[in-house]
Amino acid sequence: MSHRLRFIPGRLVQSIPVAFGVTLIVFLLAHLLPGNAAVALLGERATQESVAALTARLGLDEPLWRQYLLFLGQLVHGDLGTSLTYQLPVTQLVLEAIPVTLSLLLYALVLALAISVPLAALAAFRPGGARDLGVRGFTLLGQGMPQFWVGIMLILLLGVSLRAFPVGGYGDTALEHLYHLFLPAVTLAIAMSPTIIRSLRSSMISVLGSEYVGTAKMKGAAGVQLFRGHVLRNAAIPTVSIVGVNLGYLVGGSLVIERVFALPGLGSLMINSIFARDFPTIQGVTLFVALFVVVVGILTDVVYTLLDPRVDLSRTARA
Amino acid sequence: MRTRFGVVGALALTMALALGGCGAAGSDDSADAGGAPVKGGDLTMARSADIIAMDKTTTFDNNSIRVMEQIMEPLFHSSPDGTKLEPWLATGYTISDDQLTYTIPLRQDVTFSDGTPMTAADVKFSLDENTKTGASGWGFVNAAIDSVEATDDHTVTVKLKYPWAPLIADLSIFSNGVIPKDYGGKTAEEFYTAPVGTGPFVWSGWKKGQSLKLTANGKYWQKGKPYLSSVQWNVVPDANTRKLQVQGGQIDIDDTPDWSSLASLKAAGGVKAETYPSTQIDYVAFNQARAPFDDVHVRRAISYAIDRQSLVKAVLFGNGEVANSLLSPGTPYYDAKAGGLMFDVAKAKAELAQSSEPGGFTTTLLIASGNPNQASVAQIMQSELKDIGITMEIKQLDPTANKQARLASDFDMTLSAWTMDIPDPDQWTSFAVDPQGGSKSAFTSYDNPDVIALNAQAQKETDDAKRQALYTQLQQKTSEDAFLAYLYYSPYVYATTDAVQGFQVTPLGGYLLQDVSKKK
Numbered sequence: 001m002s003h004r005l006r007f008i009p010g011r012l013v014q015s016i017p018v019a020f021g022v023t024l025i026v027f028l029l030a031h032l033l034p035g036n037a038a039v040a041l042l043g044e045r046a047t048q049e050s051v052a053a054l055t056a057r058l059g060l061d062e063p064l065w066r067q068y069l070l071f072l073g074q075l076v077h078g079d080l081g082t083s084l085t086y087q088l089p090v091t092q093l094v095l096e097a098i099p100v101t102l103s104l105l106l107y108a109l110v111l112a113l114a115i116s117v118p119l120a121a122l123a124a125f126r127p128g129g130a131r132d133l134g135v136r137g138f139t140l141l142g143q144g145m146p147q148f149w150v151g152i153m154l155i156l157l158l159g160v161s162l163r164a165f166p167v168g169g170y171g172d173t174a175l176e177h178l179y180h181l182f183l184p185a186v187t188l189a190i191a192m193s194p195t196i197i198r199s200l201r202s203s204m205i206s207v208l209g210s211e212y213v214g215t216a217k218m219k220g221a222a223g224v225q226l227f228r229g230h231v232l233r234n235a236a237i238p239t240v241s242i243v244g245v246n247l248g249y250l251v252g253g254s255l256v257i258e259r260v261f262a263l264p265g266l267g268s269l270m271i272n273s274i275f276a277r278d279f280p281t282i283q284g285v286t287l288f289v290a291l292f293v294v295v296v297g298i299l300t301d302v303v304y305t306l307l308d309p310r311v312d313l314s315r316t317a318r319a
Numbered sequence: 320m321r322t323r324f325g326v327v328g329a330l331a332l333t334m335a336l337a338l339g340g341c342g343a344a345g346s347d348d349s350a351d352a353g354g355a356p357v358k359g360g361d362l363t364m365a366r367s368a369d370i371i372a373m374d375k376t377t378t379f380d381n382n383s384i385r386v387m388e389q390i391m392e393p394l395f396h397s398s399p400d401g402t403k404l405e406p407w408l409a410t411g412y413t414i415s416d417d418q419l420t421y422t423i424p425l426r427q428d429v430t431f432s433d434g435t436p437m438t439a440a441d442v443k444f445s446l447d448e449n450t451k452t453g454a455s456g457w458g459f460v461n462a463a464i465d466s467v468e469a470t471d472d473h474t475v476t477v478k479l480k481y482p483w484a485p486l487i488a489d490l491s492i493f494s495n496g497v498i499p500k501d502y503g504g505k506t507a508e509e510f511y512t513a514p515v516g517t518g519p520f521v522w523s524g525w526k527k528g529q530s531l532k533l534t535a536n537g538k539y540w541q542k543g544k545p546y547l548s549s550v551q552w553n554v555v556p557d558a559n560t561r562k563l564q565v566q567g568g569q570i571d572i573d574d575t576p577d578w579s580s581l582a583s584l585k586a587a588g589g590v591k592a593e594t595y596p597s598t599q600i601d602y603v604a605f606n607q608a609r610a611p612f613d614d615v616h617v618r619r620a621i622s623y624a625i626d627r628q629s630l631v632k633a634v635l636f637g638n639g640e641v642a643n644s645l646l647s648p649g650t651p652y653y654d655a656k657a658g659g660l661m662f663d664v665a666k667a668k669a670e671l672a673q674s675s676e677p678g679g680f681t682t683t684l685l686i687a688s689g690n691p692n693q694a695s696v697a698q699i700m701q702s703e704l705k706d707i708g709i710t711m712e713i714k715q716l717d718p719t720a721n722k723q724a725r726l727a728s729d730f731d732m733t734l735s736a737w738t739m740d741i742p743d744p745d746q747w748t749s750f751a752v753d754p755q756g757g758s759k760s761a762f763t764s765y766d767n768p769d770v771i772a773l774n775a776q777a778q779k780e781t782d783d784a785k786r787q788a789l790y791t792q793l794q795q796k797t798s799e800d801a802f803l804a805y806l807y808y809s810p811y812v813y814a815t816t817d818a819v820q821g822f823q824v825t826p827l828g829g830y831l832l833q834d835v836s837k838k839k
C-alpha cells in the first residue's frame with residue numbers, strides 16, 4: 001500500500017460506529033411502523049389465534065430492546081438473522097441480491113462515462129457554440145425527466161416496439177445479464193450523466209485555458225493525444241468526487257429502477273421486505289447499503305489520491 | 320344408506336366425463352378454440368409477488384396456493400364454473416343415513432410424481448395432517464371431521480362429529496391435497512421445500528424473489544396431459560412492466576393487469592385480455608362496536624347513498640357487476656333477489672333522518688395506501704356521503720398496517736373484499752356473520768342471533784332445496800341489516816398472448832395448467 005493510501009484502515013474503523021448507528025435507526029424506524037410480519041404473512045383469512053401463534057413463533061412478542069440486543073448479538077457473529085418471509089438466512093438473501101445491484105451500478109457508471117466524456121469534450125472545445133448549447137440542452141432534459149419515466153419510455157421504444165431488449169428480468173448467464181441489464185443501466189446512466197457532463201465541461205474549459213495546455217499545444221500536442229494526456233486527467237479530478245457522491249444517490253435510484261425492470265437486487269429485496277414487515281431483512285439490506293456508501297466514499301478518495309499527486313489524505317487526517 | 324353421486328344432480332354427468340378420461344371441460348374448450356392442443360412448450364407467467372411457502376396446511380397467500388394446486392391435488396375439484404363439485408382423485412362418495420359417515424372410493428390409476436402409487440393411507444395421512452394444524456393453519460376447514468380411516472387400499476371413510484353439508488367442498492380445498500404418507504420418509508420441512516404430489520407438474524426450482532419453475536409430470540394420471548413442458552412464474556411487481564412484457568412477447572400471461580390498461584391491452588395486437596367470473600365481493604365494512612354504526616339506519620343510509628354503477632364504471636372500467644347480496648354470483652346458493660340496498664338518495668336521507676344522527680356526522684374510511692381502486696371508491700363515496708350530510712375523511716395506511724388495523728377492528732368504516740377458497744358459501748358466511756367464527760363477523764362485531772341460527776342450520780342441511788331456502792333467508796336478512804355495504808363483484812382479469820390456449824380461471828381463482836397449451 002502506497003503511503004498515501006494509509007488512510008484506508010482508519011476510515012474503515014470509523015465506519016463501524018456509523019454502521020451500528022444505522023442499524024439502531026433502522027431497527028427503531030422499522031418497528032415503529034404499524035403492522036406486523038405475522039399479519040403480512042398470514043393475510044385476510046387467518047384467524048386471530050393463528051396471528052398470535054405466528055407472532056410468538058417469530059419472536060415478535062419480545063420487548064423491543066431484547067429484539068435489538070438479539071439482532072446485535074447475531075450481527076457480531078456475522079449472522080444477520082433469518083428472513084421472516086422466506087425463512088432463510090438474511091445474509092444469503094443479501095448475498096444473492098448484491099451482484100445484481102452492483103453489476104447494474106457498474107454498468108450504469110460505465111455507460112454514464114461513455115456518454116459524458118465525449119459530450120463534455122464536445123461542449124468544452126467551443127463554449128457557447130451550437131454543440132455546447134446542444135449538450136447543455138441534453139443535460140437539462142436528462143435532469144428534468146424522472147428515472148421511472150425514462151425507463152418506461154426506453155421499454156416502450158426498445159423493448160416493445162423494436163423488441164430489441166427484454167422488458168425486465170435478469171437472465172441466467174453472464175451474457176444474458178449484460179443483455180437484460182442494458183435498459184435499466186441506460187436509464188440510470190441518463191440520470192447520472194448530466195451532473196458528470198456539467199462538472200467535466202466546466203473543468204475542461206478551465207484546463208483548456210490554462211498555461212500548461214497552451215505550452216503542450218505549442219510543443220505540438222493536438223487531438224486525442226492532447227485530450228487524453230493533458231486535458232482529461234486534470235479535468236477528471238473534481239468529477240471523481242462527484243461520481244462518488246452520485247453513486248450513493250444511485251443506490252436510491254436503483255430502488256425504483258429495480259422495481260420497474262423487475263430485477264432481483266437489493267432494491268427489490270428492500271421494498272418487498274418493507275411491505276412484508278420482514279424486519280431482519282430490512283435491517284440486513286440497510287446495513288449493506290450503508291456499508292456500500294461508506295466503501296464508495298473511501299474508493300472515491302483512493303481514486304482522487306491516485307489522480308492528483310498533491311492530495312495526501314493520510315496527512316490531512318492526522319493534522 | 321343412500322347413495323349420492325354429487326352435491327347437485329349434474330355431478331353424475333361431470334363424473335362420467337372425468338371417469339371417461341376426458342378431464343375437465345376446459346380442455347375441450349381449448350380444442351374447440353384452435354384445434355388439438357400442441358404438446359410441449361414453456362409457459363411464462365408474470366405476477367406481482369413471489370410465493371411464500373409450499374406448506375399447504377399453513378400458507379395463506381394466493382400466489383403460493385396457485386402453485387401448490389399444480390403439484391398437489393385434492394379428492395374433489397370445483398367445476399370450471401365454480402358452482403359444482405367434481406370427483407378428482409376420488410371417484411364419488413356415499414353418505415350414511417345418519418349423515419355422519421362418508422365413504423369415498425379412490426381412483427386406482429393414480430401415482431405420485433415419484434412413481435409410488437397413491438393409496439388410501441396417503442389420503443388419510445394428508446387429511447389428518449391438515450386437521451392437525453388447527454388454529455394456526457387451515458385445519459379449521461376440517462373441524463367437523465371426527466376421524467379418517469383407510470378402509471382398504473382404495474377406500475377412505477370419513478366420520479363426522481355432526482352432520483356437515485360442506486364436507487365434500489372442504490375436501491376440495493388445496494390444504495386437503497394428497498401427499499405421500501409420512502412425507503415419503505422426510506420431515507415436513509424437508510418435504511415442503513420440494514413437495515411431491517399427484518398433480519400435472521413437478522417442483523423444479525425456486526429463485527427467491529425472482530422466479531419459480533415447475534416441469535411436466537411424466538407420470539400424470541390424466542393420460543396425454545399436461546401439454547406444456549414447463550411453467551414458470553416470474554416476479555414482476557410493477558403492473559406497467561407486466562403489461563409491457565406481455566405486449567413485448569417476453570411473457571405469455573400477465574396475471575393481474577390494471578383495469579385502466581385493459582382497453583389498450585385489448586387493442587394491442589397479439590394480446591388477449593380476458594375476464595373470468597370470480598367469487599370476489601368488494602364491500603364497505605361498518606364497525607358496529609363504534610357509534611353511530613351500531614344504528615341500522617345509519618348503515619342503511621350510507622348503503623343507499625352509494626352509486627354502485629358509477630363505481631363499476633370508474634374503478635373497474637365497466638368490467639364487473641353491481642353487488643346486491645352477501646354472496647357473489649359465482650358462489651352456490653347465490654340469490655339474485657336477495658334485496659341488497661341499491662342507490663337511492665331519497666331513501667338514504669329518510670334513513671338518516673330516522674337515525675341517531677339525523678343531522679349527519681363526521682367519520683373516517685380506512686383504505687390501503689397505494690391501492691388506486693380503493694382510492695377511487697373512497698373519493699366517490701366521500702362526495703356521495705356529503706350529499707346526505709355525512710363528512711367522511713379518508714384514512715390511508717400502508718397495506719400491512721391497514722390489514723392489522725382491520726384485524727384489530729380499529730376503524731369506523733373500511734374497504735375490503737372476499738374471495739372463496741371452496742365452492743360452498745359456508746366459508747364466507749361463517750366468517751362474515753358468526754361472531755364466534757374467529758373474526759368478530761368480518762371484524763364488524765355484527766351479531767344477529769337469527770342470522771347465526773340460519774347459518775348453523777345451513778351447515779347441517781344436506782338437502783339441496785332446503786339449503787337454498789336457508790341461504791336465501793340469510794342473504795335477505797343480512798341485506799336488511801346492512802352490516803356491510805356491498806359494492807361490486809369484480810371479475811378476475813388475465814392478459815395472455817395469442818399463443819396461449821385453454822387457459823381458464825375458475826370463480827375460486829384457480830387455474831388448471833394441465834389443460835393449457837402453447838401454439839408454436
